[in-house]
Amino acid sequence: MIYRFGHCELDLAVVELRCNGEVVSIEPQVFRLLVYLVEHRERMVSKDEIIEAVWSGRVVSDSALTSRIKAARKAIGDSGEQQRLIRTVRGQGFRFIAEVQGQEVPVASAQPGQPLTPSTKFSTAFSTKPSTDLAANPSESALAMPVPAVKPSIAVLPFAVVAVDERQVILADALPHELITALARLRWLSVIARTSSFRFRDPAVDILEVGRALKVGYCLTGLVESRAGRLLVSVDLVDTGNRNILWSEVFDFNFSEVHDICSSLVDSVIAALELQIPLHEAGLARLRTSESLDAWAEYHLGLQAMYHFNHRDNAMAEAHFQRALKLDPHFARAHAGVSFTRFQDALLNYSGDVPAAIESARRYAERGYELDPVDPFTNLVLGRAHHLAGDFETGIVWCDRANTLSPSYAQGQYSRGLASAILCRGQDAMESAERAITLSPLDPLLYAMYSSRGLGHLVLGEVEAGLHWAERGALSPGAHVIIVLIALIANGLAGNEPRAWFWARDAKNRRADVTAALLFRSFPFADPAVRERFSKVLTRFGIPTS
Known part of the structure; x- marks a missing residue:
């Protein structure tokens, strides 16, 4: 994809900004910022949204954001005074206002094989037999050479202790153990077994060493301490490639709440990682050339675009999911992702053919479930497919199953x-x-x-x-x-x-x-x-x- 505006062009394939035919040297973060503003030029994007997209949700100061906006403007020949290309919406965010030309990403066919007769009502119990129309897709035929998606991976290390209280020592091992058990339910994440990750008990261990030894991209570390009669548990999500902290939280408990700490903290941490790791993975994928993206990178790019709930981003999301399926036809979550985009199409009537969107959402949901019936996401999209058909009771059953698989x-x-x-x-x-x-x-x-x-x-x-x-x-x-x-x-x-x-x-x-x-x-x-x-x-x- 190449976006052209004024005398500049953003080339996503080679990650270059060129102005007047010359390559402009800019930081990767500034490049991501420009791409995000250009791709969402139809609306204002808030400061929080930019931080999530460019900094993967990490806490950054207003001055850091201002600095990157200033650098982006300078790179394309704009300024805060002129605001010819990037306009500031005071107190809220920014909008890219220049006219942009570029070839849109084509959306792959969403009707695998021969179309089925559209139906707005279907069985209250989906079949788990192979879907013949999906199998008819050349990308899923016996001749296809699937390239399995490589999941993100994480190790949960024993928590450090700043205390002599026996309860804290017990928690320092109990909490990581519970987190490993809960993380193992996330079908999109590879989790290192406790017997391997607990070898790294030294609080001073180098995260780079952990990453190399366990071959993981992320580490979860923690600290248990008491302060003024309170029990504090600090948790950090760390990138093992550069030691950067991607997310951090401090949980504050009464000592009397010790029996509730495990379930409360585990729920909060798992929910945070469901957001933070995919955001970071999408950010990494955007820095790679399109030829080097694997199925998992394509999936994460699609996942991020999918939640914007507008026609253009929904089409982009589907294109990423379809490319993921071309690389790995058995990638259950990519099938679920396509189903979600078809759910969105039917909900907001993007295509003008709601029955066809409903039918497509169902077929892709069935295929995802067939490939991985214990993935919460495949169960969720089955529930949403039932919602589209007006069968909300059965839809709730599938949602409950997703919640049972991942509380x-x-x-x-x-x-x-x-x-x-x-x-x-x-x-x-x-x-x-x-x-x-x-x-x-x-x-x-x-x-x-x-x-x-x-x-x-x-x-x-x-x-x-x-x-x-x-x-x-x-x-x-x-x-x-x-x-x-x-x-x-x-x-x-x-x-x-x-x-x-x-x-x-x-x-x-x-x-x-x-x-x-x-x-x-x-x-x-x-x-x-x-x-x-x-x-x-x-x-x-x-x-x-x-």
């Missing part, structure tokens, strides 16, 4: 909560959404988790509480048009007419053809009274029925 799986908790809201089980919706938010407070779908919790309140008639969460959802980065419609409904029900009109205009600006049907096709609320109440609000504020 820290925030996406599974959120999906269960959304299905409960649509079934008008408000209390279940709120509880599931709250668990998801607690597990993953920086999740790329946090806006949807907020909105799902708001829906739980709204279906129960708790308008003020629903308004609070619906507004938080609509104001969060990544919120799409359906999230905006929920904020409109909440404000309308609360009698906040100016704010309701604001969200009505916002919805129309995001999508000129927005209708109430878009919401109710995706969220067919089980209670007719709830649907009628919401419909009246949308009509009153200018959103047509269909």
